[in-house]
Amino acid sequence: MNIKEYISSGVVESYVLGLLSAQERFEFEQYCETYPELRAARESFEQAIEKLAMENAVHPPTGIKERILSAIEQKPQTSKIISMEPTTPRKSGFSWLAAASIILFLVAGYFAYTFYNQNKELKKSNEEITAKLNSVDSLLNQRMPLEGDNVTVVNMVALKPNAPSANIYWDTTSASVYMLVKNMPKLASDKQYQLWSLIDSNGLKPTSLGLFDGGQEKVIIKMNNAQKADAFAITIEKRGNTEGPDLGQLQNMGKTKLQ
Amino acid sequence: MLNEQNNDAFNYLYDHYSGALFTIINQIVPDKDMAGDVLQEVFINIWKKINTYDASKGRLFTWMLNIARNAAIDKIRSKGYRDNQRNQPIVETENSGMSMSSNPTVSDVGLKKVLTTLNEESRKLIDLSYFQGFTHEEIAKMLGIPLGTVKTRIRTAIIQLRTMIQ
Numbered sequence: 001m002n003i004k005e006y007i008s009s010g011v012v013e014s015y016v017l018g019l020l021s022a023q024e025r026f027e028f029e030q031y032c033e034t035y036p037e038l039r040a041a042r043e044s045f046e047q048a049i050e051k052l053a054m055e056n057a058v059h060p061p062t063g064i065k066e067r068i069l070s071a072i073e074q075k076p077q078t079s080k081i082i083s084m085e086p087t088t089p090r091k092s093g094f095s096w097l098a099a100a101s102i103i104l105f106l107v108a109g110y111f112a113y114t115f116y117n118q119n120k121e122l123k124k125s126n127e128e129i130t131a132k133l134n135s136v137d138s139l140l141n142q143r144m145p146l147e148g149d150n151v152t153v154v155n156m157v158a159l160k161p162n163a164p165s166a167n168i169y170w171d172t173t174s175a176s177v178y179m180l181v182k183n184m185p186k187l188a189s190d191k192q193y194q195l196w197s198l199i200d201s202n203g204l205k206p207t208s209l210g211l212f213d214g215g216q217e218k219v220i221i222k223m224n225n226a227q228k229a230d231a232f233a234i235t236i237e238k239r240g241n242t243e244g245p246d247l248g249q250l251q252n253m254g255k256t257k258l259q
Numbered sequence: 260m261l262n263e264q265n266n267d268a269f270n271y272l273y274d275h276y277s278g279a280l281f282t283i284i285n286q287i288v289p290d291k292d293m294a295g296d297v298l299q300e301v302f303i304n305i306w307k308k309i310n311t312y313d314a315s316k317g318r319l320f321t322w323m324l325n326i327a328r329n330a331a332i333d334k335i336r337s338k339g340y341r342d343n344q345r346n347q348p349i350v351e352t353e354n355s356g357m358s359m360s361s362n363p364t365v366s367d368v369g370l371k372k373v374l375t376t377l378n379e380e381s382r383k384l385i386d387l388s389y390f391q392g393f394t395h396e397e398i399a400k401m402l403g404i405p406l407g408t409v410k411t412r413i414r415t416a417i418i419q420l421r422t423m424i425q
Contacts (some may be wrong), residue, residue: 009414010414010418010421011414013418014413014417016317017389017417018325018328019388019389019417032316043318045421045425046317046320046321048421048425049320049424050318050320050324052424053320053369054279056372057279057281057282058281058282059281060277060278060281060294061291061292064295065273065277068303069269
């Protein structure tokens with residue numbers, strides 16, 4: 001990529017002003033990690049905008065600061081205050097009866113509706129549990145070797161604050177690799193995580209062990225086999241990535257041998 | 260809860276930046292009181308989300324500016340706001356946002372002032388995308404020009420803008 005052309009294309013200003021699409025923004029942030037001159041261009045436009053905005057600052061109406069302070073000093077309130085309008089009382093025995101019957105009707109309706117929804121939700125969660133059980137069953141049927149002398153357990157060390165949390169179980173005899181996902185933060189829909197095996201003697205040449213989606217927790221995923229591995233790594237890649245790893249997006253790494 | 264240290268931090272942020280942020284909000288939401296409400300919401304949001312601010316992605320002011328701009332655009336796009344506007348006497352064309360000059364209550368300062376030095380078309384495009392938050396797709400539909408053309412023209416306008424600011 002020609003970074004000079006990229007910088008002068010207006011992308012820097014669009015980024016700072018918040019006019020890029022999510023995809024373009026992501027790209028820009030990636031390039032910023034690689035190209036210091038891009039970061040410098042961004043910083044310089046940010047300063048210009050900030051200067052312009054500060055020079056044109058207008059005093060906001062008074063009292064706002066106090067309102068904000070009292071809002072953040074209180075614990076956030078989730079309930080809304082509903083003001084009760086005084087109504088003129090009616091002098092009719094019948095209206096009481098009518099009101100009571102309407103209330104009764106509403107209450108009955110409410111319960112019917114709640115039970116219906118609860119039933120629906122129970123059915124749904126029942127189905128989900130069955131599906132989970134089935135997938136666990138099928139894994140167990142493969143006699144997953146999570147323990148044994150020939151199984152190396154690799155604890156993946158987080159390298160980013162929001163990195164996923166996982167352990168790798170690598171059976172060195174059968175070369176099978178299982179990943180126990182403790183927690184995988186959700187990703188944008190066009191992104192996936194990718195597991196790599198790295199081999200030292202190869203200049204840490206990465207081999208893909210497969211892509212998987214974020215937003216999962218406490219699941220076991222069977223990955224591609226690895227005959228040899230000195231370390232495992234997890235990166236974030238575009239969905240269906242067929243290229244090498246984006247090391248700027250390295251999330252976790254774990255070595256197979258203790259040193 | 261605010262402890263004393265946080266209180267100082269909040270005071271600093273507010274005293275230092277509220278004016279600049281108010282200007283940008285007021286350029287999007289012309290009614291001063293309403294813009295004040297948005298400013299309040301913006302600072303509460305800034306306060307809640309301050310630990311998600313990532314310095315590697317830009318300056319603090321840029322981050323706050325974008326929160327302010329988004330909140331202001333959300334406001335003018337909210338149903339309540341649009342219903343309220345409908346009840347106001349219509350000053351000019353129905354789609355008053357299409358022309359920069361149609362809104363006399365917006366102060367011509369800052370970025371808006373810089374905009375006045377651009378040609379009519381660039382000005383309109385920046386106004387629609389930056390001050391009114393329309394996507395490129397929406398602008399293309401609105402003006403009946405191809406999406407690619409909208410994208411290049413906005414980029415061109417932004418490059419002109421940069422030379423004027425820097």
